[in-house]
Amino acid sequence: MYDLVALGELLIDFTPAGMSEEGNALFERNPGGAPGNVLAMAAKLGKKAAIISKVGSDQFGNFLTGIMKNINVETKGIIKTTEANTTLAFVHLDEKGDRSFSFYRKPGADMLLDKSEVDVSLLNDCRIFHFGTVSMTHQPSRDATLFAVKTARKSGAVISFDPNLRPPLWENLNDARLMIEEGLKYTHILKVSDEELEFIAGTKDVEAGSDWIRNRYNIPVILVTLGPSGCFYRKGDFSGYLPAYKVNTVDTTGAGDAFVGAFLSRFIDNGRDIESIKKDEIEDMIDFANAAGSLATTKKGAIPALPDLNEIIKCQNTK
Numbered sequence: 001m002y003d004l005v006a007l008g009e010l011l012i013d014f015t016p017a018g019m020s021e022e023g024n025a026l027f028e029r030n031p032g033g034a035p036g037n038v039l040a041m042a043a044k045l046g047k048k049a050a051i052i053s054k055v056g057s058d059q060f061g062n063f064l065t066g067i068m069k070n071i072n073v074e075t076k077g078i079i080k081t082t083e084a085n086t087t088l089a090f091v092h093l094d095e096k097g098d099r100s101f102s103f104y105r106k107p108g109a110d111m112l113l114d115k116s117e118v119d120v121s122l123l124n125d126c127r128i129f130h131f132g133t134v135s136m137t138h139q140p141s142r143d144a145t146l147f148a149v150k151t152a153r154k155s156g157a158v159i160s161f162d163p164n165l166r167p168p169l170w171e172n173l174n175d176a177r178l179m180i181e182e183g184l185k186y187t188h189i190l191k192v193s194d195e196e197l198e199f200i201a202g203t204k205d206v207e208a209g210s211d212w213i214r215n216r217y218n219i220p221v222i223l224v225t226l227g228p229s230g231c232f233y234r235k236g237d238f239s240g241y242l243p244a245y246k247v248n249t250v251d252t253t254g255a256g257d258a259f260v261g262a263f264l265s266r267f268i269d270n271g272r273d274i275e276s277i278k279k280d281e282i283e284d285m286i287d288f289a290n291a292a293g294s295l296a297t298t299k300k301g302a303i304p305a306l307p308d309l310n311e312i313i314k315c316q317n318t319k
Helices: 034-044 059-070 141-154 173-184 194-201 206-217 255-270 279-298 309-316
Strands: 002-007 011-019 025-032 049-056 073-081 088-093 099-104 126-131 158-161 189-193 221-225 231-235 238-242
Touching: 002 034, 002 073, 002 141, 002 255, 011 059, 025 034, 025 059, 034 049, 034 059, 034 073, 034 126, 034 255, 049 059, 059 073, 126 141, 126 255, 141 158, 141 173, 158 255, 173 194, 173 206, 189 194, 189 255, 194 206, 194 221, 206 221, 206 231, 221 255, 221 279, 231 279, 238 279, 255 279, 279 309
Parallel strands: 002 049, 002 126, 011 088, 049 073, 126 158, 158 189, 189 221
Antiparallel strands: 011 025, 088 099, 221 231, 231 238
């Protein structure tokens, strides 16, 4: 059985890498895509992971498939196509290390995943299924995503959802809202940023917003990541806040994905049914995830920056 299966985009993050002698910006090729990043973190922590995705039959697609294999993520769910190129994302960093994106995806290969190409054997044999909404921006990958979510949930998997809202990828944000609402119907573990919480619930108040989501969608665990401020959580009737770790931030790309991958890994280690997790147990999971997410910002790129178990524990010991 797989500990974690994720469906969604595998793409290239071109991250800033200084300036050329002529004064032109240089970019470094890094593997990216939130689902792949989450799996990479879980695999680095010893979990059995698999990806369902579509890439171009090009050098970038081959590179991404090779990266997934090298970090021990099962790749039999990756489809290659000549109909479109692998999606590219250029990352722009401000003086604080916060990032914005320029996407080359009209279309990208990841958008063309058809539900008939989804490896159902992976969905029927996993503890957790993870997805986001980048794969729900266009057809046919939208239907493929929802098919996978429903299939995994029917098979008894815990459903993890990170909307990962990227406004430039949507033709209109009303469509994004509808797809997020559709995803929430099947979710057991929800991870949102504070901006995404406001988009969904209409409030910046984490207490009120998370309570609104819980009451409307009956989601057992809601995690609201607050960047360098840490994470607010709601688990049933109790809620709380755990701070992030102070680090020298270089690049925040993939920090949220490191958080998710580490949290889900700790959840798997716990082994308890999601409804019966106690307050101290979920706070242990979140603290571990906070350390992983914080450390992921200390290096450039997403997957190359992911910490290992010893680094995470060492970071936790700095409290």
